[in-house]
Amino acid sequence: MPIKKEKQTSRHSVPPCNSSGIKKIKFGFPSGTLRNQTIKLFEAAGYEVKLEEDLYQIWIDDPEIKCVLSRAQEIAKFVKDGILDAGITESAFIIDQKIDVVEAVKLNYGSKTWRNGKIVIAIPEDSKIRLVKDLKGKKILARVPELTKNYLKKHKITAEVEYTDRPGEPKIPALGDALVEFTNTGAALFAHGLKILDTLIETSPTLIVNKKVWADKDKREKIENLGVLLMGARVAQEYVGLMLHASNDMMETVFKILPALKKPTVTHLRGENWFDILTVAHKKEIRNLIPKLKEIGCTDIVEFPLNKVIL
Structure with missing residues (x-):
């Protein structure tokens, strides 16, 4: 779904006033490389998102949530300090900055794909x-300096670590010998003539909440509900629904090969010895599953997309 961009400000761009009595939640919406994928996630969760790039502003159609576009690294600190009530940041920033917040939901996606970054x-x-030990005495530019220092300490390596912001790739080798950076596909690194020496940790966009806000019953419920919708939309990216018809003689074989989050839903077709089966399968399994179902005699096989999967 295309991202909606507003070129001019308008009163109609801003959601209507909050009539529920709940004080607006100040929500940190990540800019930079996470922005577009986060917009896709919110839209999949059922929200309309409006982005005004010229004014660096973003809205969703929920009058109880005021979005503030900010760098993921800043969001972690702003939520801790109570400047923001909640927001989405990288789990790596939480570790690097030793941020004391409630980590409500790990959303498990990256800047360009529906899988975690590194x-x-x-x-x-x-x-x-050639080896990690060869970093001794070298200068390392790092997006997450404290995490990098802990990694070097673990490997008993002494090196100079200097913080750098994005983009870090063009700065190597002119300003440093190595770079500690976020990556999802590795494409940006490879495009700048870099190769991966080692992986420090996996990182995930995470819905975080200020601890005092978490103690507020109404705000906590609102944020928890948002987390349920976002995670449901995220999980749905990996699954599809599957409907099919199978005769009584086929049922045992069908159940053996059908994967499902839970047992399939089975409905007897009136006046016939056939059954309607409804299930959920992983996208990677479906290409092997459908030919098998066809081979054993199943009919009317229909695959369909899912909007949300709530586990």
């Missing part, structure tokens, strides 16, 4: 560094 150490393709 924090990696990258070096130039022609670097003489």
Whole structure:
């Protein structure tokens, strides 16, 4: 679904006034590389999102939530300090900054895909560094400096670590020997002639909440409900629904090969020896599953997309 961009401000761009009595939740919406995928997630969860790039503002059609577009790294600190009530940041920033917040939901997606990103150490393709121990005495530019220092300490390596903001890839090798950076597909690293030496941790966009806000019953309920919708939309990216007809003689074989989050729903077709079966399957399984079902005689096989899967 295309992202809606407003070129001019308008009163109609802003959601209507909150009539529920709940004080608006100030929500940190990540900018930068996470922005577009987060917009897709909110839209899949049922929200209309309006982005006004020129004014660096974003809205969703919920009068109880006021979105503030900000860097994920800043969101972690703003939520901790109570400037924001809640927001989405990278779990790596929570660790790096030792942020004391409630981690409500790990949403498990990256900047361009529906899978987690990683924090990696990258070096130039022609670097003489071959092993992690070769980082000794080198200069390392890092998006997450404290996490990097802990990694080096674990490996008993002494090196110079300097913080860098995005984009970090063009700065190597001119300003440093190695780079600690976020990556999802590795494409940006490879495009700048870098290769991955090692992975520090996996990182996930995470819905975080200020601790005092979490103690507020109304706000907590609102944020928890948002988390349920976002996670349901996220899980649905990996699954599809499947409907089919099978005769009584086929049922035992069908049940053996059908994967499901829970047992399939089975409905007897009136006046016939056939059954309607409804189930959910992982997208990666469906291409092998449908031919097997067809082979054993199942008919009217229909695959359909899912909007949300609430586990």
